[in-house]
Amino acid sequence: MSSSVQWAIFLLATFSSGWQLTQSDSVNLENFLQPDDVGDYKEFVRDSDTTNCARDCKKDGAPRLCYYRFTLEAYATLTEACKNCTEDISQCANVQCVFADGFEKGILTVNRRLPGPSIQVCLGDEIVVDVDNKMPARSTTLHWHGIFQRGTQWNDGVPMVTQCAIPEDTKFRYNFYANQPGTFYWHSHDGTQKVLGLQGSLVVRRPKEDSPNGKLYDFDKPDHVILVTDWFHRSEEDQFPGMRNLNNYIFTYFLINGRGRYKDLKSGNSTITPYTVFHVQPGKRYRFRVIAATCSHCHTRISFEGHNLTLIATDANPVKPVVVDYFDIFSGERYDFVLNATNEIKSYWIKVQGMGPCALDNIYQLAVLQYDGANSALPKSSVPEADVFNPTGIVLNPENATCAKGQNGLCVTHLESAVPVDKNVLVPDPDIEFVLRMGYYYPNYTKDYYFTFNRPGPDTADTMFWFNNIFNQLPESPPLSQWKDIPADAYCPLASNGSAVCNKDLCSCFHNLKIKLGAVVEFTFLDESDAGGVNHPLHLHGFAFNVMDIGLTNDAKQVAAIYKSKQLSVAPVLKDTVAVPSGGYAVVRIVADNPGYWMFHCHFLFHHVAGMSFVIQVGEPEDLPPMPQGIPKCGNFLPPVGNAPKQLANSKSSSIVQWVDSVVEKGKKLVNKIFRR
Ligand SMILES: *[C@@H]1O[C@H](CO)[C@@H](O)[C@H](O)[C@H]1NC(C)=O
Numbered sequence: 001m002s003s004s005v006q007w008a009i010f011l012l013a014t015f016s017s018g019w020q021l022t023q024s025d026s027v028n029l030e031n032f033l034q035p036d037d038v039g040d041y042k043e044f045v046r047d048s049d050t051t052n053c054a055r056d057c058k059k060d061g062a063p064r065l066c067y068y069r070f071t072l073e074a075y076a077t078l079t080e081a082c083k084n085c086t087e088d089i090s091q092c093a094n095v096q097c098v099f100a101d102g103f104e105k106g107i108l109t110v111n112r113r114l115p116g117p118s119i120q121v122c123l124g125d126e127i128v129v130d131v132d133n134k135m136p137a138r139s140t141t142l143h144w145h146g147i148f149q150r151g152t153q154w155n156d157g158v159p160m161v162t163q164c165a166i167p168e169d170t171k172f173r174y175n176f177y178a179n180q181p182g183t184f185y186w187h188s189h190d191g192t193q194k195v196l197g198l199q200g201s202l203v204v205r206r207p208k209e210d211s212p213n214g215k216l217y218d219f220d221k222p223d224h225v226i227l228v229t230d231w232f233h234r235s236e237e238d239q240f241p242g243m244r245n246l247n248n249y250i251f252t253y254f255l256i257n258g259r260g261r262y263k264d265l266k267s268g269n270s271t272i273t274p275y276t277v278f279h280v281q282p283g284k285r286y287r288f289r290v291i292a293a294t295c296s297h298c299h300t301r302i303s304f305e306g307h308n309l310t311l312i313a314t315d316a317n318p319v320k321p322v323v324v325d326y327f328d329i330f331s332g333e334r335y336d337f338v339l340n341a342t343n344e345i346k347s348y349w350i351k352v353q354g355m356g357p358c359a360l361d362n363i364y365q366l367a368v369l370q371y372d373g374a375n376s377a378l379p380k381s382s383v384p385e386a387d388v389f390n391p392t393g394i395v396l397n398p399e400n401a402t403c404a405k406g407q408n409g410l411c412v413t414h415l416e417s418a419v420p421v422d423k424n425v426l427v428p429d430p431d432i433e434f435v436l437r438m439g440y441y442y443p444n445y446t447k448d449y450y451f452t453f454n455r456p457g458p459d460t461a462d463t464m465f466w467f468n469n470i471f472n473q474l475p476e477s478p479p480l481s482q483w484k485d486i487p488a489d490a491y492c493p494l495a496s497n498g499s500a501v502c503n504k505d506l507c508s509c510f511h512n513l514k515i516k517l518g519a520v521v522e523f524t525f526l527d528e529s530d531a532g533g534v535n536h537p538l539h540l541h542g543f544a545f546n547v548m549d550i551g552l553t554n555d556a557k558q559v560a561a562i563y564k565s566k567q568l569s570v571a572p573v574l575k576d577t578v579a580v581p582s583g584g585y586a587v588v589r590i591v592a593d594n595p596g597y598w599m600f601h602c603h604f605l606f607h608h609v610a611g612m613s614f615v616i617q618v619g620e621p622e623d624l625p626p627m628p629q630g631i632p633k634c635g636n637f638l639p640p641v642g643n644a645p646k647q648l649a650n651s652k653s654s655s656i657v658q659w660v661d662s663v664v665e666k667g668k669k670l671v672n673k674i675f676r677r
Pocket residue numbers: 084087088
């Protein structure tokens with residue numbers, strides 16, 4: 001049994017007094033409802049408050065029950081709640097006002113916030129999120145990005161893999177333990193709706209003295225979480241699949257914690273909406289947590305004017321500290337770093353610079369780092385240079401992994417885990433090896449119908465995305481809860497070595513790779529997609545993987561030769577999302593000790609939705625914990641024909657007519673009875 005399972009059981013046994021949901025009748029969840037706003041830095045320590053979960057995590061502190069009510073709605077920026085906010089920014093603080101960058105647009109929100117409420121808890125807490133889907137004409141699910149859901153597999157939030165999508169007007173309760181510390185986030189995993197705003201941060205803290213790099217900082221505040229989202233002024237329908245004559249990239253902007261400004265290209269006028277401001281006390285050291293909650297092909301470069309940054313964790317896993325000037329962050333990745341507030345007392349710019357296709361258009365967003373005692377709220381300095389093409393310092397995680405000495409780059413493969421790596425991962429030969437090529441397919445309108453494609457812009461083609469030439473067609477029912485309902489022919493056929501087989505340019509089937517529980521598994525990804533130098537960020541559910549190697553060729557034989565000849569790191573970094581260099585490769589390993597059906601996919605939303613995913617099935621259905629009673633079911637409805645009741649005919653013998661007559665007769669009797677009284 002793994003240590004975290006044992007640990008969870010220990011917790012259950014130790015703290016199962018009072019509020020355990022297993023005794024649901026005795027719990028009034030309302031008493032544990034968390035505020036939507038985790039509060040600012042001045043009120044962080046609220047020790048007298050015994051129900052607030054966003055607290056200073058103490059070594060002897062008891063775990064808490066953290067209840068969240070998420071109402072999902074179609075909403076808009078600059079509603080009437082905002083009154084005159086674009087001109088009089090004091091109005092922007094109005095309750096229910098979402099102002100974003102001052103552009104008016106339809107969005108989707110949780111509790112009328114952009115981003116949605118932040119979930120911030122301590123290790124060992126129990127999280128309950130009631131999702132109330134009030135979005136007309138949309139189903140939904142929420143995924144807890146980076147959380148393994150070991151023992152609570154049905155909470156992973158992937159429609160048609162771990163649950164049925166939540167239909168409009170219904171509620172679904174997610175319930176799991178915070179038994180991994182680190183920086184995570186939550187987002188809709190259904191269709192493209194997260195691009196419209198269904199995302200928020202999720203932070204699991206532990207006592208500072210238990211954190212491997214805890215000595216490096218003084219404060220780890222709830223408002224020092226930086227959630228970077230991309231933001232399209234165009235409607236979602238125009239964005240996906242996309243249109244022939246509009247370049248999607250040019251319409252990409254960014255928001256930092258849902259805020260920012262934009263400059264209108266035609267008039268040159270800029271909006272004056274408030275920036276996000278991060279406060280620090282001079283001389284103190286702060287832990288910041290950055291989340292790339294972006295959707296488009298553009299990754300971002302983060303920099304803090306006048307400060308270098310000490311990286312201490314990535315994707316919730318501590319690393320040996322390294323000092324960098326910038327870092328590049330791809331969709332789904334998280335980086336935690338320490339900032340020493342030892343510069344001159346004033347305000348500084350924080351810059352999020354669009355990279356990749358967004359670099360050419362100089363798309364960026366700003367926030368403010370303000371020292372207490374600064375004599376102006378906004379920095380007086382001009383906006384820092386982009387440094388996109390010729391960075392003058394150390395860049396962590398640059399695109400194409402150009403990390404050779406002298407190139408100022410520091411790659412993910414140069415990072416070392418700060419905690420001992422599972423020895424099973426470091427064996428010379430893993431139990432199972434998968435080679436997964438990634439590429440594009442351009443559909444032919446003469447013969448290809450009803451494909452889900454994406455068109456990123458006018459100089460591109462309509463495109464579908466695959467692993468090993470397979471468009472991942474999810475089954476009609478989720479395998480986790482309804483594996484018996486899935487017909488055998490929905491699955492892609494598997495070769496004797498376990499890989500899925502496709503002998504055409506494109507196959508469409510459920511790409512499900514079976515893995516024995518406990519096996520050491522190695523995945524080699526080869527990027528054969530040739531368009532635009534995109535670095536696909538791959539994200540795995542249910543696990544973190546050790547990043548064994550990254551390089552710049554996509555030739556399988558060459559990769560094998562390079563990789564086998566290398567002296568591998570003894571402390572390869574653990575991540576759950578990694579960017580594969582354009583035309584290059586990445587090798588990752590897991591110990592498959594978490595049974596379930598886990599998605600592995602490109603985290604660029606439009607690639608994922610247009611086919612670039614597969615599922616790993618770890619163990620057999622009998623290895624799984626029992627599903628909770630009453631979990632909703634779904635599937636196709638295709639009954640045999642010929643058994644339907646006859647259509648209403650003139651004939652009195654029609655069964656429906658007889659039934660209607662009998663109901664009418666009963667109604668009459670009832671009416672008579674009532675009125676005779
Ligand atoms: C909006 O605010 C601006 C700036 O304070 C002010 O000049 C203008 O009159 C206001 N408009 C309305 C409709 O209140």
